Amino acid sequence: MNRFLPRDHSRSVAVWLFLCAVLVFAMVVVGGVTRLTGSGLSITEWKPILGAVPPLNDADWATAFEKYKAIPQYTEVNAGMSLEAFKGIFWWEWAHRFLGRILGLVFALPFAVFLLLRRIPRRLIWRCAILLGLGALQGLIGWWMVSSGLSERVDVAPERLAVHLGLALLIFAGLIWVGLEAWAGEERSRSPEGWSRGAALMWGAVFLQCLLGALVAGSKAGMVYTDWPLMNGAIFPPADWGKGALAFLHDQALVQFNHRVFAYGLLIAGTIYAIQAWRWRLAEGLGASAVVLAASLWLQAVLGVVTLMHAVPIWLGGLHQAGAAVVLLAATVNLWMVRRSQPRLFMSGPRSMGL
Template sequence: MSRFAPPDRSRAVALWLFGVAALVFAMVVVGGVTRLTGSGLSITEWKPLLGAIPPLSDADWRAAFDQYRQIPQYELVNAGMSLNEFKGIYWWEWAHRFLGRIIGVAFAVPFLVFLVIRRMPRRLIWRCVVLLGLGGLQGLIGWWMVASGLVDRVDVAPERLATHLGLALLIFMGLIWTGLEAWNGPEPSRSPQGWARGAALLLGAVFLQCLLGGLVAGAKAGFVYTDWPLMNGQVFPPVDWGQGAVAFLHDQGLVQFVHRVWAYALLLMGSLYALQAFRWRLAEGMGFWGYALAASLWLQAVLGVMTLIHAVPLSLGALHQAGAAAVLAIGTVNLWVVLRSQPRRFVSIRGGGL
């Protein structure tokens, strides 16, 4: 192969993609901290370039503070906040946005370099272009989310927060998947087998639970009904059905209830998946990642209960959000490994082949 011909695989490209995925993981965690500290509305303007420069003088800080004092969150939640207290929430939101800018540069610049030196596997170019476009879209959605809390609300709309989180996690999954493709090279396409369908269903269920978690965060539903397994002594909480279908997005009790029930369903699905993986002794890493996914689901569930009963302290809340991203990463790798494994390459624990 010519040294100028694009390779079929590239470990350097894979490491770059995994590195950007790690930055996105950090972004998700910092975003969770930003939400828990009530910092998300502290910057009331969207300046993609100039916004990277924080206030540098006392006059700049007072101007930023004056803008914040004009929105409902200050008037109804933080009235009387000092300038120093404002700086505390400002820096979290600034760090969140600045990390987003770093991710954009960390992706775009190496991508262009790999293209110029022809070290980017040709089959992965379009995927990286899509990921780059989704990254730009994420910035727009982030501002769309923030804008929902600047006029008639004291916080952002839950559905917009869930959308923002969901797109970040899609990018995270895409980076991991593309990195695995770059590391291992191309494989012949195969028709999805039963295990692939099960792994895909489980990954989709994990992603849905992450979106439901975003709704819980947006509705601040984790701060109510902090007993478990019941909700204020009841199986099903009171719901304001007068909101109509919007109750599924905004009603704190209903949003938390759905998040709990789907967690139970996930635990059942993950456990059955791991049990079947053990029963059939799946080959080529399929079993390992199935066990890892089930174990991570149980750990995340325990962490979720601990976060809830302690009324979402900052440390546990951030750890729970990080755990969600970790479970999603394991689920992504699990599906990739299943799709890469030869179909029907497993044996029964009873010794009979299939």
């Protein structure tokens, strides 16, 4: 063990958690492509163990196809689809679920081994246990989401999609955070409350924007109003308020408008945050992490506009969803660095309290 490192750390545990985060990132991207290809309802049953085995012969494929033909998506959207076309959407959904199973094993088995070997820092054991529980819950929520499109809808409910993606991103951020804790060891010093609160608000705003994006994806709001900066030539597009509060979840115009407007506010806030962090010369690395966060926000915004104006082609839509995870990664690392920075490294005076 390196004597210059804190005792309460484990680089091997950190690498394991970062690997799990990479798998979650892959699941988010594959999940986005699954949604864009309309593949999410191609598997109409939830079999956590037996479902790992795909159809192996013509009879199995015929059975799976017949089950798909019984749901509204086939009868109302894909009537007449060939078996080969069905296989194309089936494999995307199967890959998404298979990645989830692989992730469960990659997390649970090493977790048990590390516990037996007493390699996990004691303060991180309960955090890893919570992440394991959230992963199991994610499987249930995934089926809860899929089940919403098997009887009365031709797609999944947007709010359920938002919950599913939101939990995936929460697990992703948790893995990164706990991994950083395991890598660096315990640090008892804390940054001034103002900056810590500001970094937390930035993280929360990024996460909320991801949820708003999920509603756009779930309601297919990116397929309409593909001009920018206006929406069909207007600032405020018409919304169907007859839906009541559900308009904020299901109305395509309102859902897209909310995602756009919140993005503008987030860009302004992120830019101001980065400028202030850099100008006040915060602890080493903090100014840079704030700038990286702001830069990722701008890149994601530009990508979002390009994706919208091209009516969300699969490759751009998948890239935009991957970009959301990258922005959340930047916000998570920034918050972690701010919370662990020693107060003496901040400039003195009232303005060091900052945000």
